[in-house]
Amino acid sequence: MKKLLLTTFLISCFTNFLLSQTYNEYEVSFDNRVHHEANIKVTFSNLENKVLEVRMSRSSPGRYAVHEFAKNVYSVKATDGKGKELAVTRSNPHQWDIAGHDGTVVFEYTLFANRAGGTYSGIDETHAHLNIPATYVWARNYDHRPVKVKYNLPTGSNWKVATQMKDLGNDTFYAPNTYYFMDSPTEIADFHLRERMVDGQNIRLALHTPATDAEVNAYFEEVIGIVEQQAAVFGELPDFDFGEYTFLSCYVPNASGDGMEHRNSTYVVSGKPNDRPLGSTSMGTISHEFFHAWNVERIRPASLEPFSFEDANMSGELWFAEGFTSYYTNLIRARSGSITPEQYVNGLGGAVSYVINAPGRKYFNPIEMSYRAPFVDAASSIDPDNNSNIFISYYTYGSVLGLALDMSLRTMDNGKNLDDFMKHVWQTQGKPEIPYSVRDLQARLAEYAGENFANEFFSQHIFKSEMPDYEGLFKEMGVVFENPNAGAPTLNARIIVRSTTGSMVQNALVGTPLYEAGIEKEDKILSINGTSLATYQGRNVDELIADKKPGDVIEVEIDRWGEKMTKKVTLAASQNMRSSWDANANATAKKRREDWLKAK
Template sequence: MKLRNLTIALLSFLAISLQAQTYNEYELSFDNAVHHEANIKIKFSNLENKVLEVRMSRSSPGRYAVHEFAKNVYNVKATDGNGKALPITRENPYQWNVAGHNGTVNFEYTLYANRAGGTYSGIDESHAHLNMPATLAWARGLDQRPVKVKFNVREDRNWKVATQLKDLGNNTFYAPNTYYLMDSPTEIADLYFRERNVDGQTIRLALHKDGTTDVEVDAYFEETMGIVMQQKAVFGELATYDFGQYTFLSCYMPNASGDGMEHRNSTYVVSGLPVERPLGSTSMGTMSHEFFHNWNVERIRPKSLEPFSFEDANMSGELWFAEGFTSYYTALMQARSGSISTDQYVNGLGGSVGYVMTAPGRNYHNPIEMSYQAPFVDAATSIDPTNLSNIFISYYTYGSVLGLALDMSLRTMDNGKNLDDYMKYVWQKHGKTEIPYTVRDLQARMAEYAGESFANEFFGKYILDSQMPDYASLFKKMGVTYTNRAEGRASIGGNIRKQRDGWQLTGNATVGSPIYKAGVESEDVILSLAGTVLTDDSNINEIIAAHKPGDTIEIKYRKIWGEEKTSKLTLEEAQAWSTAMDANADAKAKARRDAWLRKR
């Protein structure tokens, strides 16, 4: 299923009356919401004389891993246009085959939904929080048909519907095709609404939170709009929203799970906020991140994600840019809008840079290959232990610090370029035109913007390879200090905590660390360190602090099968990198810093 013929579909919608088209028609009811159930009916009509294949999705827009949504579907029934029961067979766990119909199939099932987030759905008497791939079945071969969806809302709960679907009235909504339907999360609850016209389009907030006030909602919306306008300044314009409206679907309820998920003309921003917590205590970071995505990933689209598969995992080598560069702009947009202070922003950079600089994962994968790991890490689940802490660095973090380095590198060039203008250029070439890109396209656009030599060096060293920029030099030129707060302090290269079985590492031993070289792993019980027998009252930090980097100490430990071992361990210098505004920066550095952080 894919979305790229949306413009044609919209023109068709305007030119052809509703009655003249064959629609896939959905109806959702929530009478048993108290037990997290919805009743869902779908009418497929004007069918060919062959088996109808009805499926639940296994993946969801904005996610890259497989999620088995079919496990929450039951009480499945099918009838023909005359109400005659039809036989259903299961070809696989995700599909129901319906045969013997007369051109119409009425497909009905119960959905259980009890995880309100960006990926799954949650239904109770406070709301129906619907991510459509986790909610709605669809039929193979009918995905280009237009769709109508009727929500039978709980009027006793004052429910209202918020979605990016086109409103047809009477709680009935339209999608031009199945992809757009699947990409349209919907919040149905007693909602607060705010909206503002920006350049002829509507930016709308639909907020679900009990125990809040109009004053809080107004302040929250103003803070959101501050971020919206700063992001608009980066790209020079808003994207064109397909029905003239972009909707923030915000759900801050104790029965929600924290998440954020981008969609073409809307985003879900979800947090399990206690009712008594004020709305103003929420972070705007998720709002910033997800709104930036309506340019970068929704329209500036990796070719590897087209067409998006709802039946399998979706792998992309461009997530360091799609997710990582978006992560770079997340907090920067907050700083420019005043949602956080510039000091807060700068102070937050050092930890991420230091982590990527020192993590062993770069010895295994470059940013493209890190992006390939998304199906294994993007809210994916497994029960077997992995070595991801050693071989993987999140493409969010990795891409973010590369975006930072690229921005600083451009800003310190003699011609005063910057990442904002590069993003704007990519928007004009690939986003506004909706021409999907590859890594080579991004490199070509950089060559056109900043010169072939610069583009080849940056992509050659940091994207196609896993070298690291000289952050210390770049920060200095931008009026920012970059220091190791743990300088001179010894470290074993891992965290030891008192566990059920004794003193153990809190995770896998980090490749190359002193404790890794000593042969200790996470399941081992450490018996003594530097000659001190460990007891319940031991203070590991004090034991290590009595030594200097370069000192060799003894470590005794017991393997899981009972064998006791003794090894030598040479302490290294601890790493705790931090950044801050440089009060002693020269005039050029201060000017660059101001141009970087100031409000647009």
């Protein structure tokens, strides 16, 4: 009875609060959805007697680069509270200024949206897939106000609305402020809905894709397995706002594959063909994005606070926020049974080998790699870059550092492991929502594993770019890490043969045979070791040097802007390492491996 009275009291307070607020109110219609348009009307009321600055965002939560969302806004019109049309002026490409209003501005516009993904919006006859910063304008100086958005759903569409916003009924939803609104992607479609209470909170899957009930049921069970194993890492679920977390999963042919975390939801998107079985589509993305409910949404870098919707957001902590999340992505799948432990182990070596051999470590440490996110995180430009030589994705770099830290802790054989370190960071930084810096992470590791260990790990692998002893660490975890082609010759370049010539898919990597020979991406490769590529039908040009050995010199003929030339190329030895399950591991290593990979 006491709980019922308390619930009634809270609902009454919430209702009174809603009635007493001045809202920024949005209304949306989809009458021309076949042509990817939405009609949007926003009412800003109780305004001060000065120019209203209406903005379109240039960045989006979970993304670190700038995106020009305003380019898809047109047919703008503003009126006052009496319906009188107001003049709209432009101070910059992302803003509309309205003066002379009577305390109310009704701002109307058409939005074009045709890229359903984690960052952009997509509208058609099957759904309205809305990433909020790519969809809605907002008003400077009024972003503290609560938001209501009303969706006018097309008649006969069977569309429903899924979002982390509070459902007020009648297809109307509430956010406490503009930031929460911007962080609340929305899927409107005739989607499958599954729900499950986990530790007292509702986990929802809103899945927009053609699939049978049996497929969706099996898929949801796989999702729940991941949810439970991730909760086991941290010891609990976060306290989700309104007691719900929603997977907004959109798997349709015209979608753009992506995943994007938000405070109480995630967009997981795939361009899955309609006739392909659902299977485990994007399950790795599901795992990655849900882990973000702790690591980045609540265990949050101070560099991302406050989040700017008007510029790029730079953070030096993405090796941890994104990279350690990437480490757990498939580890959790192995623990939940989504993949086998052997599949997981056998898939680790490629990423480790890539980072070990990447020339980018000569230029930037993991912190500095994270700083480069605004240049690479779905950012677009037309001038060439040299990222193949100077950049390593903070997702991959961070994931192999997370792996090294976990193995290092486990091989101490004192009960330490990365799970419990993450739980410690959760209790000290995430649960109380105290934003962290790199030095805070170092301090938390010192508290958990000792000051000497933390100082050494951070000084060697975070503030510098030195690599851990992966071969030794893997061996102690019951995993073989070796070069399956040791001694084999290689050009160490990806060359695609089209028509009669070959070309590199990226800039020549520093120190590789083609780089040292002065061959670059723009060169057309005519022949390798005497074989013309005009007749070559293979997929890997290293086949053309299989009879050679490292150190041998071959000739590579190229065409550089119409001039043919022959280059002397000294072959290198293959450095590609791979990991595999060690069936002959000793009992101690097998026990560590079992503890590492088993369900919690």
